[in-house]
Amino acid sequence: MADEKIRIILAKLGLDGHDRGIKVVARILRDAGMEVIYLGLRQTAESIVAAAEEEDADAVGLSMHNAGHLTLAPAMVDALAAADLDLPVIVGGIVPDVDVEELEKAGVAAILGPGASAEEVVEAVRAAVDARSGSAA
Amino acid sequence: MSLRGLPASEVFERALDGERRALGRLLTWVERGGQEADEVTELAHPRSGRAHVVGITGAPGAGKSTLTGQLTRLLPALGVKPAVLAVDPSSPLTGGAILGDRIRMDDIAGEAAFIRSMATRGHSGGLALAVPGSVRVFDAAGYDPVIIETVGVGQVEVDVAGAADTTVVVVTPGWGDAVQANKAGLLEVADVFVVNKADRPGANDAKRDLELMLDLSHMTGQEDETGYRPPIIMASAIDGTGAPEVWDAIEAHRTHLEETGGLEARRAGRLRLEVENRLHQALAGRAAEALADEPGEKLLRQAGERTLSPAEAARRLARDILA
Secondary structure, eight states, rough: OOOOOOEEEEEESSSSSOOOHHHHHEEEEEHOOEEEEEEEEEEEHHHHHHHHHHTTEEEEEEEEOOHHHHHHHHHHHHHHTTTTTOOOOOOOOOOHHHHHHHHHTTOOOEEEEETHHHHHHHHHHHHHHHHHHHHHH | OOTOOOHHHHHHHHHHHOOOOHHHHHHHHHHHHHHHHHHHHHGGGGGSSOOEEHHHHHHETHHHHHHHHHHHHGGGGGTTTTTEEEEEETTTTTEEEOOOOOOHTTTTTTOOOOOEEEETTTTTSSTTTTHHHHHHHHTTTTTHHHHHHOOOOSSSSSSSHHHHHHHEEEETTSSOOOOHHSSSSSGGSEEEEOOSSSTTTHHHHHHHHHHHHHHHHHEEEEEEEOOOOOEEEEOOOTTTTTTTHHHHHHHHHHHHHHHHHHHHHHHHHHHHHOOOOOOHHHHHHHHHHHHSSSSHHHHHHHHTTSSSSHHHHHHHHHHHHEE
């Protein structure tokens, strides 16, 4: 009876204006039945933490196309942890293969490259959300 | 500190103490419905009734979110703590939604403002079912005003007028002519009009058409019996022009309602509507159960065999439900 839709925040951090991809992902997740809280461009880790609290979000999706992912994605994970928010961070965009392991080590739940299909995007979000709510329930 | 596993009463106390994530969680519960939602309502209702509820409505792209953002930027300086409930539509096909109001607000909204996005989840009329419950929680947590921003509406989605103390209708230049202005629906429920994007050509025409429409309301006796005439504010929300005047108009309407007893009447009507909706919901639930049970199926069969009319079948079921 309870209506438990996945609510996911989508945002781009810092100076990265390439927002075609994040708009496509927003639409993919919408069409998979999720509620996408779209923050768009020029966000900071702090602004995303504030929005995640107010929106009681289940996950944070970051779109990254400016080669800042090794700095900004771990900063996002840390900011959520510092605020004691147990939310998975999912990164999509241009991430070289050699960086994937480092991001995973930093606590990023999933990394989706340009070749990811709509199904893969949806599945990655669902799995990341399930893993969190399952582990800490 | 994580909220996991805490009882509703504890989360409620934390929300009253100003913990934002606690308030965020209460809103989630209210939205999901069920037992926790009922608990939150029980806790919040005795503490509510103070906040001025402002509805902001208008067509898609009229500038509702941007105007709302400008208001939340102004308000903390006036010593008030605003909350925003920003409603966007759910897809009728997949149930999903893109809640995109925050992008118009985040840069301008003051930090004191609490903004929550909400999808309609299948509810028509411009709002979500959980709006009254969410307003109550904001109210109990000390937020005042509570601003409800509707989905982009057309001509007839006027639910907001039943949910708000003051309804602001936002139009833009080129939205329609004098004939449009006199069609029934949305414009009839406005307490304050905003002509947004007033820097664009046609803004004065829009204002004139609205004035004319209000003049005709006077002529036909449809105007407010207290003589209140909705003001028309010219605004350009993108740079904040007109936002202070919009707030002044909202305050003036609130004062007017307080002085004329209209506020009490609106709130009484709102509570009645909520009880009525709950009653309908409860009865609809019982009706669905009754139809699924064996006696219900039997009546449906008889109706199908043409030995019983649909009306008589319904009467018999109603007797069973209400017995």
